[in-house]
Amino acid sequence: MSERxxxxxxxxxxxERDFHVxxxxxxxxxxxxxxxxxxxxxxxxxxxxxxxxxxxxISFTVIHVAPEQFKDEAPYFVGxxxxxxxxxxxxxxxxxxxxxxxxxxxxMPLRLDxxxxxxGRMYLGFRPA
Amino acid sequence: xPLRETHIVSGAQTKFGKLEGITLREMFAEAVDKATxxxxxxxxxxxxxxxxxxxxEMLVHQGHTAPLLVDYAGLRGLPATRHEAACAxxxxxxxxxxxxxxxxxxxxVLVAAAEKxxxxxxxxxxxxxxxxxxxxxxxxxxLTFPGVFAIAAVAxxxxxxTTEEDMALVAVKAHKNAxxxxxxxxxxxxxxxxxxxxxYVAWPLKLFDCxxxxxxxxxxVLTNREKAKKYTDxxxxxxxxxxxxxxxxxxxxxELTSFEGSVRAARIAYEMAGLTPKDIDVAxxxxxxxxxEIIATEDLGFFKPGEGAKAVREGVTAMDGDMPINPxxxxxxxxxxxxxxxxxxxxxIYRELIGEAGANQVxxxxxxxxxxxxxxxxxxxxxxxxxxxx
Ligand SMILES: [Zn+2]
Numbered sequence: 001m002s003e004r005x006x007x008x009x010x011x012x013x014x015x016e017r018d019f020h021v022x023x024x025x026x027x028x029x030x031x032x033x034x035x036x037x038x039x040x041x042x043x044x045x046x047x048x049x050x051x052x053x054x055x056x057x058i059s060f061t062v063i064h065v066a067p068e069q070f071k072d073e074a075p076y077f078v079g080x081x082x083x084x085x086x087x088x089x090x091x092x093x094x095x096x097x098x099x100x101x102x103x104x105x106x107x108m109p110l111r112l113d114x115x116x117x118x119x120g121r122m123y124l125g126f127r128p129a
Numbered sequence: 130x131p132l133r134e135t136h137i138v139s140g141a142q143t144k145f146g147k148l149e150g151i152t153l154r155e156m157f158a159e160a161v162d163k164a165t166x167x168x169x170x171x172x173x174x175x176x177x178x179x180x181x182x183x184x185x186e187m188l189v190h191q192g193h194t195a196p197l198l199v200d201y202a203g204l205r206g207l208p209a210t211r212h213e214a215a216c217a218x219x220x221x222x223x224x225x226x227x228x229x230x231x232x233x234x235x236x237x238v239l240v241a242a243a244e245k246x247x248x249x250x251x252x253x254x255x256x257x258x259x260x261x262x263x264x265x266x267x268x269x270x271x272l273t274f275p276g277v278f279a280i281a282a283v284a285x286x287x288x289x290x291t292t293e294e295d296m297a298l299v300a301v302k303a304h305k306n307a308x309x310x311x312x313x314x315x316x317x318x319x320x321x322x323x324x325x326x327x328x329y330v331a332w333p334l335k336l337f338d339c340x341x342x343x344x345x346x347x348x349x350v351l352t353n354r355e356k357a358k359k360y361t362d363x364x365x366x367x368x369x370x371x372x373x374x375x376x377x378x379x380x381x382x383x384e385l386t387s388f389e390g391s392v393r394a395a396r397i398a399y400e401m402a403g404l405t406p407k408d409i410d411v412a413x414x415x416x417x418x419x420x421x422e423i424i425a426t427e428d429l430g431f432f433k434p435g436e437g438a439k440a441v442r443e444g445v446t447a448m449d450g451d452m453p454i455n456p457x458x459x460x461x462x463x464x465x466x467x468x469x470x471x472x473x474x475x476x477x478i479y480r481e482l483i484g485e486a487g488a489n490q491v492x493x494x495x496x497x498x499x500x501x502x503x504x505x506x507x508x509x510x511x512x513x514x515x516x517x518x519x
Contacts, residue, residue: 007265033266033378059287059385061279062332063271067259068252070271075332078272080280080380088380090267101332106287123270 005048007034015122017114021087023049030085053112054084055126057105062098072118075099081110081126095127131368131402134353135230136517138360139168140476145345145464146314153182153189153245154201156346161202161241164348170360175350176235178209181222181242183468187257189245198243207239215261216417217503218242219347219471220372220510226351227370227512236353240475243346244466254342258467261504263377275339277379277505278418279331284385285420286333289435293333297324298441299419300337300461306448307458309488314343314464338419343464347473357517363483369402369513371395377507386435390509391428391500398498398511399430406430409513410493411481412452413474415502416459422446425500426454429511453491456481471501471510482516495519 005022010033013020022031024038025045032051037044060079063070070076077093092115096104110126117123141163143156151159165172180195191197195209212222219242226240246254255273262268262277285291301324307313324337350360357364373393376382382389399405406429414429416422423437431452432440440446446454457463457477460470478497480486496515503509 011265033263033380035381059280059284061272061276061283061334062329063273063276064329064331065273065275066271067255067268067273073271075329076271078270078276078280080385090270090272090378090380092270098332106283117271 005034005046010034014114014124017122019051019112019124020048021051022046030083030087032083032087032089052084054129055081055110055112057108057110058082058088059106060093060104062101069119070117079126089124092123092125093127094125132227132231132370135227135351135367136354136357136364137349137367137475137479137514138352138357138364139164139170140349140479141167142312142347142473142476143345144312145343145466147247148344151344153185153191153243154198156245156344157198157241157243158202160243160346160348161204161239164241164350165239168350170350172203174237175204175207175239176237177229178204178207178239178241179222179225179229180209180211181219181468181472182211183213183215183218183244184257184260185245187260188249188254204239214508215503216415216465216467217471217501217508217510218468219473220499220501220512221471221508223349223471223475223512224370224372224510227367230351230353236356238351239348240351240472241346241348242469242472244468245344246342246466247344251342266378273331275331275334275418278420279334280379281385281424282333282420285424288386289438291423291438294321294325295423295438295441296338296419297321299416299422300324302441302447303416303455303459303461306456306489307462310457310463313458313462314341315462334418334420340417340460340465343466345464345466345469345473347469347476349472349475349479364517365479365482365514366517367512367514369398369404371397371401371511373397373509375507375509377505379505386424387428388424388502388506388509390506391425391502391511394509394511395429398513402513404496404513408496409498410496411456411478411491412498412500413455413459413477414500416455416461417465417502419461421502422454422459429498429500448489448491456491457486457489474499474501475512478514482514
């Protein structure tokens with residue numbers, strides 16, 4: 001896996017439940033979702049890296065009115081998760097009650113998981129650790 | 130250095146709302162006619178047109194809108210270019226017009242914008258709007274626009290104690306102002322209780338926290354310092370303009386309780402104008418969702434971070450408050466025909482500053498500011514204007 005990382009492969013890793021992020025070869029910064037350059041140092045030399053899967057909740061919402069293709073999944077959580085490695089991703093939040101969003105604590109520890117949507121598509125997900 | 134040349138000498142909008150039986154080009158032509166011939170400005174004087182539309186390709190199956198629209202409005206032959214920046218399309222078209230005048234390339238130009246959204250189903254319109262977010266990494270996960278602003282709201286609530294009721298009060302104010310605005314989509318006051326109706330769109334945002342789907346058009350005529358007095362006794366000078374971009378993805382923002390594009394665009398505009406937030410008498414901000422107004426008033430420096438909600442509670446942002454925000458009703462109650470909004474905001478500031486805002490006139494009106502925001506805040510434009518005699 002020394003080839004230049006691509007978005008297509010990033011998405012494929014998620015579909016295969018094997019989340020990988022981009023890593024800057026120069027400064028080691030972890031980058032997800034993908035960018036063409038490293039915003040920490042400006043380098044465009046990037047490679048694949050695995051992450052611990054540990055993170056914390058930064059903020060979230062519960063989608064009630066969903067676009068057509070997600071309608072049958074609503075209500076569902078979408079959150080911003082900060083990975084232990086520093087970068088933040090947008091992901092589905094799993095194992096929480098969408099009828100009691102006020103009980104969800106920002107900052108709570110989460111662990112990487114995946115969720116299969118109604119269409120068979122795999123979402124990047126996180127659940128309470 | 131403040132901009133010297135660009136003056137707004139007329140501005141008009143169509144009614145906003147569900148405009149049955151009127152197509153995109155017809156509403157565009159109506160706004161153009163109101164801003165030109167009806168204002169005593171001959172169309173022959175217009176040398177170029179800068180057009181804002183967001184996504185007519187999906188909404189009315191029409192691309193290449195700039196020549197199409199100016200042709201219908203009787204301006205065939207002019208250089209006409211479309212500017213697209215989601216909900217900030219109108220303001221980016223306006224900036225192109227400002228640059229055209231400041232450069233001296235043209236003396237007089239038209240900036241006009243329109244969007245027809247209600248001819249497709251709400252589902253289809255929602256899908257079109259979603260194209261303003263990052264499809265690859267956020268929309269494809271089921272994150273919607275209300276969802277984006279809901280995530281910002283949750284962060285703001287946690288950090289500053291802002292409440293759902295604070296957000297509802299923004300909606301109550303918007304409807305109160307729009308009730309007096311004959312061009313508004315919703316000309317009806319609502320109670321706090323109604324604004325709090327728990328019909329969640331994206332928790333904690335409810336139905337009344339969201340701006341509606343609308344049709345509408347707006348237009349302004351810009352001209353240089355020399356020509357301005359030829360058209361009106363009350364030209365409005367654009368003294369500062371700022372634009373910035375930010376990440377499309379919310380997860381790439383270090384701060385969720387503030388929109389960095391707004392902060393950056395505002396800083397540029399204030400510096401250019403040589404003014405500070407204290408100098409602003411009246412502002413229109415991009416209230417696509419109630420929380421967006423609260424955050425914008427903080428990002429623009431009217432209130433300290435975290436104190437935007439308090440200002441709403443205390444009536445500071447009301448039409449007769451110390452810092453009137455969206456005195457005609459904002460996107461929330463006047464409507465949000467996406468591409469047209471930025472130009473409509475300029476029309477509102479123009480009318481307020483010349484003292485012709487009717488029942489929505491604010492008492493102090495020397496200096497005004499408009500803040501137009503694209504999509505998730507990935508584009509932001511801030512323009513500062515003042516009466517040429519002020
Ligand atoms: Zn780096």
